[in-house]
Amino acid sequence: MKHRPSKDEQAYWLILSQDKLVQLSGQSCLIEQKWSELHFLSAYADDVIKVGEYRQQNCYVIDLGQEVPDRDNIELINLRAALMSEARDAFNILARAWQVALFLRTHRFCGQCGSRMEAVHWELAMHCHRCQHRCYPRISPCIIVAVRKGEQILLAQGAHHKEGMYSTLAGFVESGESLEQAVHREIMEEVGIKVKNLRYFSSQPWPFPHSLMMGYMAEWDSGEIQVDGREILAADWFDFDKLPLTPPPFSIAGQLIQATTNRVPQ
Ligand SMILES: [Zn+2]
Known part of the structure; x- marks a missing residue:
């Protein structure tokens, strides 16, 4: 290394x-x-x-x-x-x-015994020679999903988004959960709706700080939007030809919006 x-x-x-x-x-x-x-x-x-x-x-x-x-x-x-x-x-x-x-x-110090760790020379890892604990770079799986209802797309303003920016819903996968379960749970928690017909889209490493975004497309099934007020400040259905400010096309969020609406994000 x-x-x-x-x-x-x-x-x-x-x-x-x-x-x-x-x-x-x-x-x-x-x-x-x-x-x-x-x-x-x-x-x-x-x-x-x-x-x-x-x-x-x-x-x-x-x-x-x-x-x-x-x-x-x-x-x-x-x-x-x-x-x-x-x-x-x-x-x-x-x-x-x-x-x-x-x-x-x-990872300079061992999380198990507190000793100084050393880089492994043949793989990207840090190793503790005292207790043999070995660490690899952390990757945190996240789902990100574009929800469609007819000719409209669900976009939300997250608490951490810059002002006026609307994006697709996203969230961390929890321990013991499948990606699909995470999609259903996040959407229910954040905006209170059910979705169906999940389709895998693509993935993207997202280094803020170590997420792996796994993109899905879904269709609205039932329920009215009710934002949670913590992670999501506002959410709405947007006509494909009247989108608000959305993430840039280098991000998977921008690509999901583009693929769903056939429009290039601004
Ligand atoms: Zn150790």
Whole structure:
């Protein structure tokens, strides 16, 4: 997992600082350079982690933790903004890199006995040599569902959405629950309706902080909308040609809305 870079290797580099990504001014946060050109990172040579490939080149992560590089031509960008501004094919490597870095940050000590953990060299895991407890990056399954009623779609304003933004319903899968049970339960809890004819749509890793969104399409079966007032502030049926502000198309929410209504999200 750890990787000692050779100085001539051309690769993509993702640099984390605090809760942001580092980018050279006006450029991508996927920094395409040789290791020997990244002088300001030379102190971190032992902390390079390979997270995958991007455009046929290796992609490495360096987590500076709370350090901020002391350089003029550097900007810090948050992950959401990076996902919006980078090319669509960068989504997965960004999502993965971010989650790997957060995993390593939060698993330095064993959750079972409190000893210091060490990275496993042949797989992405942290291991405690005292009690043999081993941890893998956490993935939290979530369902996300577009509900249709004739030529209308159910969209809701979540408590955490930016103002005026309406999206599909979503929620975490609970222990012991199937994905389909989670869909039915979340919809009932959040807006008080029953749905039928569930169809799997697609999935998307969602690195805020480590969700795996599993998308479904469903049809209204019975019941009137009654919002729970905690997670959902407002919800309504929207005509396909009169949609409110909805999530961008790089998100699975945007793609679900697009597929249901045949409209490109704004
Ligand atoms: Zn332990």
